[in-house]
Amino acid sequence: MQNTTVALPTLTPRETDPDSLARDIVEHLTHRIGKNPSAAKPHDWLAATIAAIRDSVIDRWIASTTKTYEQGGKRVYYLSLEFLIGRLMRDTMSNLGIMENVRTALEKLGVDLDLVSELEPDAALGNGGLGRLAACFMESMATVDVPAYGYGIRYVNGMFRQEVHDGWQVELPETWLAHGNPWEFERREASYEIGFGGLVEPARADGSGDDARSWRPQERVIATPYDTPVVGWRGERVNTLRLWTAVPIDPILLDAFNAGDHIGALKESNKAESLARVLYPADSTPAGQELRLRQEYFFSSASLQDIVRRHLQYFGDIRTLPDKAAIQLNDTHPAVSVAELMRLLIDELDLSFAEAWDVTRRTFSYTNHTLLPEALETWPLPLFERLLPRHMQLIYAINARLLIEAKRDKGFDDRAIGAISLIDEGGERRVRMANLAFAGSHSVNGVAALHTELMKETVFADLHRMFPDRINNKTNGVTPRRWLMQCNPELTSLLRETIGDRFLDDTEALADLVPFADDAAFREKFRAVKQVKKGRLADVLKDRMGLRVDPSALFDVQIKRIHEYKRQLLNIVEAVALYDQIRSHPERDWQPRVKLFGGKAAPSYHNAKLIIKLINDVARTVNHDPAVQGLLKIAFVPNYNVSMAEIMMPAADLSEQISTAGMEASGTGNMKFALNGALTIGTLDGANIEIMEHVGRENIRIFGLTAQEVADTRNNGYNPRAVIEGSRELAQALNAISSGVFSPEDPTRYRDLIGGIYDHDWFMVAADFDSYHAAQRELDTLWANKAEWDAQAVRNTARVGWFSSDRTIRQYAREIWKVLP
Numbered sequence: 122m123q124n125t126t127v128a129l130p131t132l133t134p135r136e137t138d139p140d141s142l143a144r145d146i147v148e149h150l151t152h153r154i155g156k157n158p159s160a161a162k163p164h165d166w167l168a169a170t171i172a173a174i175r176d177s178v179i180d181r182w183i184a185s186t187t188k189t190y191e192q193g194g195k196r197v198y199y200l201s202l203e204f205l206i207g208r209l210m211r212d213t214m215s216n217l218g219i220m221e222n223v224r225t226a227l228e229k230l231g232v233d234l235d236l237v238s239e240l241e242p243d244a245a246l247g248n249g250g251l252g253r254l255a256a257c258f259m260e261s262m263a264t265v266d267v268p269a270y271g272y273g274i275r276y277v278n279g280m281f282r283q284e285v286h287d288g289w290q291v292e293l294p295e296t297w298l299a300h301g302n303p304w305e306f307e308r309r310e311a312s313y314e315i316g317f318g319g320l321v322e323p324a325r326a327d328g329s330g331d332d333a334r335s336w337r338p339q340e341r342v343i344a345t346p347y348d349t350p351v352v353g354w355r356g357e358r359v360n361t362l363r364l365w366t367a368v369p370i371d372p373i374l375l376d377a378f379n380a381g382d383h384i385g386a387l388k389e390s391n392k393a394e395s396l397a398r399v400l401y402p403a404d405s406t407p408a409g410q411e412l413r414l415r416q417e418y419f420f421s422s423a424s425l426q427d428i429v430r431r432h433l434q435y436f437g438d439i440r441t442l443p444d445k446a447a448i449q450l451n452d453t454h455p456a457v458s459v460a461e462l463m464r465l466l467i468d469e470l471d472l473s474f475a476e477a478w479d480v481t482r483r484t485f486s487y488t489n490h491t492l493l494p495e496a497l498e499t500w501p502l503p504l505f506e507r508l509l510p511r512h513m514q515l516i517y518a519i520n521a522r523l524l525i526e527a528k529r530d531k532g533f534d535d536r537a538i539g540a541i542s543l544i545d546e547g548g549e550r551r552v553r554m555a556n557l558a559f560a561g562s563h564s565v566n567g568v569a570a571l572h573t574e575l576m577k578e579t580v581f582a583d584l585h586r587m588f589p590d591r592i593n594n595k596t597n598g599v600t601p602r603r604w605l606m607q608c609n610p611e612l613t614s615l616l617r618e619t620i621g622d623r624f625l626d627d628t629e630a631l632a633d634l635v636p637f638a639d640d641a642a643f644r645e646k647f648r649a650v651k652q653v654k655k656g657r658l659a660d661v662l663k664d665r666m667g668l669r670v671d672p673s674a675l676f677d678v679q680i681k682r683i684h685e686y687k688r689q690l691l692n693i694v695e696a697v698a699l700y701d702q703i704r705s706h707p708e709r710d711w712q713p714r715v716k717l718f719g720g721k722a723a724p725s726y727h728n729a730k731l732i733i734k735l736i737n738d739v740a741r742t743v744n745h746d747p748a749v750q751g752l753l754k755i756a757f758v759p760n761y762n763v764s765m766a767e768i769m770m771p772a773a774d775l776s777e778q779i780s781t782a783g784m785e786a787s788g789t790g791n792m793k794f795a796l797n798g799a800l801t802i803g804t805l806d807g808a809n810i811e812i813m814e815h816v817g818r819e820n821i822r823i824f825g826l827t828a829q830e831v832a833d834t835r836n837n838g839y840n841p842r843a844v845i846e847g848s849r850e851l852a853q854a855l856n857a858i859s860s861g862v863f864s865p866e867d868p869t870r871y872r873d874l875i876g877g878i879y880d881h882d883w884f885m886v887a888a889d890f891d892s893y894h895a896a897q898r899e900l901d902t903l904w905a906n907k908a909e910w911d912a913q914a915v916r917n918t919a920r921v922g923w924f925s926s927d928r929t930i931r932q933y934a935r936e937i938w939k940v941l942p
């Protein structure tokens with residue numbers, strides 16, 4: 122395109138001193154936004170400031186892309202239906218090291234950085250842990266210099282906004298794009314056509330001997346990407362988050378329009394746009410809706426076409442794809458990518474089936490996030506076949522090879538064949554996405570050591586027998602930039618003053634702090650920081666909910682999606698028991714506690730929504746009872762999201778990680794709390810086990826059944842009723858709740874919820890209650906001993922550096938992707 126004999130003007134990189142930044146901000150305000158500084162509104166200042174910051178990102182972005190291109194290096198493609206990135210402005214300023222300069226620049230213009238940055242909406246393109254992991258990984262890939270693209274969907278409506286009306290969750294649409302999104306760049310030139318439905322014909326006229334077919338889709342839409350730069354620590358590398366939106370091929374059907382059918386004329390347009398409209402708000406149960414499968418295929422196909430195009434453009438030969446591209450499937454949501462790559466290789470690029478299968482398996486790897494049987498994605502065969510007829514054929518062909526190999530080479534019996542098959546033949550026939558992802562990948566990883574072992578023993582037992590080298594573990598991590606440096610600058614300063622700056626680049630250097638746990642002067646400072654963060658949270662609770670809490674009380678926090686396996690119910694039942702005991706024995710030495718809950722429930726998850734109501738009902742009663750004033754306060758904090766997490770994590774004294782053992786794959790909230798110096802009360806589940814191994818058994822409160830004991834209890838005629846009868850505190854608390862003490866206006870509201878504990882107690886609330894209750898009372902005693910509590914809190918911060926997502930990404934890069942030395 123460009124005439125290379127022409128001398129281009131050379132651009133100098135943007136200056137980031139305060140004066141240059143102030144000039145850039147005014148320049149953007151005036152010439153891009155079209156506002157006079159004296160007339161600019163706060164959102165205009167936000168947009169202009171982001172644009173100025175973005176300019177200095179772009180120089181580095183282009184440099185990163187050029188470097189990868191020149192080195193002919195391998196790229197990582199992280200495919201995820203969710204990226205829960207939150208706000209980007211602070212992240213970017215902090216990683217570029219320009220936060221203070223931007224602050225000064227804005228001061229010169231009479232604008233307060235903190236007020237402006239609060240206006241940035243959260244990009245809530247995810248539900249919870251899985252989406253937040255993808256966001257932490259994007260930042261860490263840029264930090265450890267892995268050339269990477271994240272691929273996902275640019276949902277117009279991300280996660281719903283939660284309000285609490287009369288104690289019940291109410292869901293409202295979140296309009297994060299209402300003021301535009303100054304971080305993104307539309308890239309129309311990189312658009313692709315995506316087909317659905319239709320029929321498959323032989324590719325050659327004679328139809329013989331060739332693996333290729335010709336798919337004639339009935340419907341087509343265009344996928345157009347928006348790119349957002351992701352800046353790594355110290356700005357060394359900038360990677361790309363590429364999110365797809367859907368646009369109709371014919372925005373308006375002119376025939377219909379001219380015939381007077383003005384609504385019908387927009388049908389195609391509405392149908393296309395619905396693809397990128399909503400994020401499904403169910404955390405760990407598949408929606409099972411046709412639109413969801415369409416979304417999965419839409420973003421998988423667009424991403425794969427983009428990857429293949431880039432590879433051919435740079436390297437020419439598609440057979441070298443596995444040497445230049447590593448594609449990571451974040452859970453099974455993008456698993457149809459396996460069939461899509463096969464289709465592109467066979468039908469469009471003329472590879473044989475065998476060649477295509479070899480390329481595919483060497484390119485993909487898959488991360489499993491859950492073992493809950495109800496959470497494993499399957500699609501009814503007739504739906505899959507109608508929407509993706511060519512992919513269905515390819516899945517049959519892959520399956521035939523897999524099953525023949527299992528029988529011939531491994532001697533698998535009918536049961537084992539049934540278990541590994543890509544098609545579930547029990548009842549209504551369904552396509553098993555986890556088996557497809559497993560079969561189509563060279564690596565399948567779990568997200569914590571226990572979870573990985575359970576994968577081998579349960580869902581993938583037979584596939585593991587067939588491919589014993591495929592399953593591996595990559596324990597999750599969190600980025601210390603967002604979850605320590607930005608959300609807790611006060612603690613970061615104290616740490617730098619105490620152990621120097623090494624931990625800023627190597628989180629495991631936090632271990633240098635260990636001796637300071639025994640230094641009374643240091644502990645005082647550590648406590649003072651915690652006090653500041655608790656004061657800040659107390660202010661937020663007062664402003665947003667009119668709630669007054671005492672910042673010197675023990676802040677006991679459970680924030681995460683509401684789910685029965687996460688056991689918010691165990692926590693609130695224990696709170697009722699505590700309430701009862703304080704009233705019965707006011708003379709005892711009770712320690713003041715503030716119990717905080719936060720989290721969204723899937724709109725269709727009845728029990729989860731009822732648990733939110735129960736927390737609010739108990740809170741209402743407890744908070745108005747003068748008998749426990751100053752000793753116990755309970756609150757549900759609405760609309761838990763990344764920005765709220767950034768305020769709550771640093772303010773917590775106690776982190777509640779109390780899932781039924783064997784059910785939480787890893788957890789990452791547990792890591793954020795510990796990094797910020799909270800003690801954990803938790804079960805031996807997910808990454809809690811590895812956190813215990815790092816911080817030491819004596820610096821964490823472990824209670825309850827192990828995963829093995831949970832399985833044994835369920836298998837050996839568990840009788841929760843007998844357990845409840847044997848525990849006076851538990852029986853009283855359950856009785857109070859189910860008899861309507863907290864819901865006098867509707868006394869039977871919780872009868873069925875509590876009845877479930879009596880009847881089957883699948884989540885082991887009764888089984889673990891006494892041990893949980895005892896651990897809580899031990900924590901009261903520990904809280905009374907400030908020196909010891911603080912020493913343990915310091916040891917938590919000091920010893921969880923290993924849970925940095927930089928460590929996790931280096932392990933993926935070396936062991937799965939083969940992109941780092």
Ligand SMILES: *Cc1c(COP(=O)(O)O)cnc(C)c1O
Nearest residue numbers: 249250681762763766788789790
């Ligand atoms: C970290 C995080 C999660 C995951 O929390 P878990 O306790 O691991 O379930 C969910 N939502 C948000 C906003 C987070 O920041």
